[in-house]
Amino acid sequence: MYLFEPLRHQLPAVIRGMIRGNKLPARSTSGLAEGFKQVNITILHKSLADDFEKFCNANSGPLPLLYRSEPGEWKCPPLSADSDIRTDCLQYRKYEHGIFTGTPENLMEYSEELRDMVTFYLGCSFSFEKALQTAGIPIRNIEQGCNVSMYKTAVPCFGVGSFQCNLVVSMRPVPVDLLNAVTQISQPMKEVHGAPVHIGSPGMLGIREVSEPDFGDPVEAQLEDVPVFWACGVTALGAVQSCKSPLAFTHAPGCMLITDQKSKGASTGFPVCPSQIPEVYCISQNPVHYSIVSAGAVEKIRALEELIQSDPGDRGIKHLFLKDELLKASLSISHAKSVLITTGFPTHFNYNPPEETDGPPGAFAMASMLQALKKEVAIVTDQRALEMYKMVMQEAVEQGVLETPVPLFSFHDDGMESSLKFLCHNGNPQTPRRFEQLVAIERSGMAADGNYYNMRKVNIKHLVDPIDKLFLTAGTIPGISTTGIGDGGNELGMGKVKEAVKKHIQNGDLIACDVEADFAVTAGVSNWGGYAVACTLYILNNCEIHERYLRKAVGFPCCSEKESWVSVLPSITKEEKLLQILVNHGIRSGRTGNLEMEVDGLPFYNFHSTMIAQLREVTLGQL
Template structure:
């Protein structure tokens, strides 16, 4: 039987999955031969020639070739360059033998003046013009599908016998010359319990787009409806699947459209060039292997959003968490701990663009001012790092303490504790819509002003609507209802909340209120009833603020997380790391800040002493030692 006819015949006779399995076993040279003579009847090359690399194709006039190569290098996630041909070169010697780019793709697209003007089965009629054109071969996500399948992870478009879904996004590529466009992504629904595995498999395969650039809600990257892809087919997810997005080589076609050159060609979506190169699987290692293992964490439930960081960064942040969980005042905080809250809060803050911080616990109700020294230092430490990372930061406090806190920030800048001022505002509860108007532009929940709210050592509302210190004294008359911002944020998609405390009566501790009631003295009365998405518990709340600043620094130095943040667009921003280091809390800065608080009459929380202590613990050597240890974990040395 003629081999080519047998393949054609079998495709028409077999069910979809049998056809897929047959296509998977075809070697690339045979598949290219069948394509060349029009006898391979398939609409896409997904799952074809499994174990071999596939390539996206862009063909441009030679005068644009240098700029397009630079565009590929600047947007390597979407366009990992495998080979650039010479003008008029039909083959691709490093990638394949006996290939001809004019005939060896299932289908091509033609662009004239940047406009798609038709699909073609062959480019033979353009041979003369192609002599002055250069072909670029870029890696394709189809190249990693076999490794994913071998790991027992389903690929839904393969199961459903259709093309992968591809979408335009709101992620701008790095511009080069006339090439400017947004990134195109491919999407595969992945079971939630397989997210770590799929990221670890694809991360090392940089020439096939590498790790995903977004995991979770499509709207966060400008995709309105997964059921209507811009290219490819709609793929049906199964219960428990999460949409996972990889940078896609069809970004090259969008770049061609932006250039508006007289003539250009690309492959059709899903119709890749099949190479003779084997896809080499390098598994990311959790145990000191040559490839760092990425870890995936959910950082938002509303809308669902996941982040990625290296195992090394994750373990450093977990070490910070263990350190601040020391309990020198014996407050029994071990009963309130939830795993990885510091890590997840820090990852979420790393993605945030605008952060609101609140602090202030007026426990000394007979003093003026009634505030304690725990809270403001941690808030300012976080604000310093967030601002260094070019995020918008605002501090909200009680109206009665507004001017004092503004003065403290002003003096902290003068003393070099923080580089630039942080706006300090109050919240006025003037009616039912006040929280929404404060949190969102024009009170519209689709346009929040803040991505993340943090409460650190902030008096939290109990179940009876009052506010209590640890001695069961009601201090409601001293506390503005900033809790309402956190309660309202629960129903605003896109706002994440973090509560930091050390006793259970702080804003955000509602997440652990049952444990507070059981295990903390007076907990049945004082427990805060207002929850946060993440609840970070420490022996002293300031320590958690310092730890979050350190965790943000660690994440800024994590190449896996940094790539995920910038969506594999552009180049690593290594020049900014020094500024982040300068923003870290240090013993000298925190000593200066504590002296400023004491100057303003702010006292130690537990003892009421007006001196260099926090929660009854002397700055030297308890708090100073904690800061040194946090920096040692963060920087790998004593500071």
């Protein structure tokens, strides 16, 4: 039972009066005066006020500015009728030249100095706790009668002038089946931090030990709980330290000013516009990581997924389909800083080169979008095909298919440590990873017997480098996720659906790839899967909810770059140019072996061109 039950329903003025009289039997204001807005406090000399206001506006997630006082103004008429900033916080922190020097219970003795100081009132996540409880979401720290846990992170805020610091977050353990609800309730409450900025492993924020918070108290999680992190107003403490003002004050973490304003989100319900309804998806179990995206974006991405399920070759790929794999794979890729793509299926073993026209166009489409999103991207393929792909790449850049060349690599299997050395700096999985995502598209996949087969059961192992080992090793390294894109089940990564391949695909018992990826994206033609990933990345990064989650609610949206993202989407013109380049280099259609403008036996016009047009229409909201 809540330790201070009678205080939950007291009016804010009563709580403030108890604080002034030093009669409040609590160490934190969490759970007090339920349903009323609580605020963080920062008090600075008036000469720093303009820069700090800009700093708040630049980092509105942790520092949502509700009111800026005049110099020497004790009261805050917009938020409460009779408050006094000198007495109404449960505890304060004092800073001198950026150094923390004490925790006064009130600021009355500093009244003269405060005449030249400005108070900033900033939204606090305690304000939405009542709304969560009303929806049946437990607040563990309130249940346990303690302060919320707060942590310094490795995420830098957007600096302004002398204000430079990292983000601080608050954490509440939430049952896994209530993650959607907790996100949807807090999302519209932007004045009190809004939606979470991270759900899952604390280490991804640079938090070493969740049981040792930097501020507040340790909170015990239950078995099915997931740590959920919100941007926190305690971020201001670091900003105050960085500016090294001769004198400054803040509230003590967890000791807020309780205002007379009701928390707006407590009674307004969920937002109704799909673009403003957040949905939560698990994108990794090692480490545990969830992402957030709007329902409107999900609707578009599912439309893309449905489009690419068209099965013109009548191979039975509908039996390999796993719902939302395109969405979850693309969410995972969206969070990555570095991506390695592999392609190349030497099905035409009697020709030189033996490659087919399915795979490289999809790989280039993904690489182009990843470059535009400022991610590190590289392509790995067979050593024997490296020079050919370099020539294709150069011509693709010259003809405007790619903005800049993509680094090309081959993989040499020199023993057990080869994969580790390729994926991780110094071959140590504890060091930063060279690649956070591996994506295979129409890449020959190893079957259960160790061989590589085309759809006609021909073993092409002599033409294939063992890039599968990178995927197998990635599965043992926390923080690397993998995606396989295929259209027949014998492609790298399709091991995730191998039982369906064996049952429903011709020759499936022999040809099915045995190597599993975290996500398996199936398409009627693999290139379409690559196009769909590129389009999905565009949708995700144009989604306000997902974009905010990516940047942890600090800094500003990348509005100036969005126009360039449209230009790198797959287009009929670019894909026609690339296919012609491939044909000029002797690369043939997969099913027929024709040296023509076709992929998997299907002509570019009006088959692949129609698919590209439809994918663009869905992506840009025109269909």
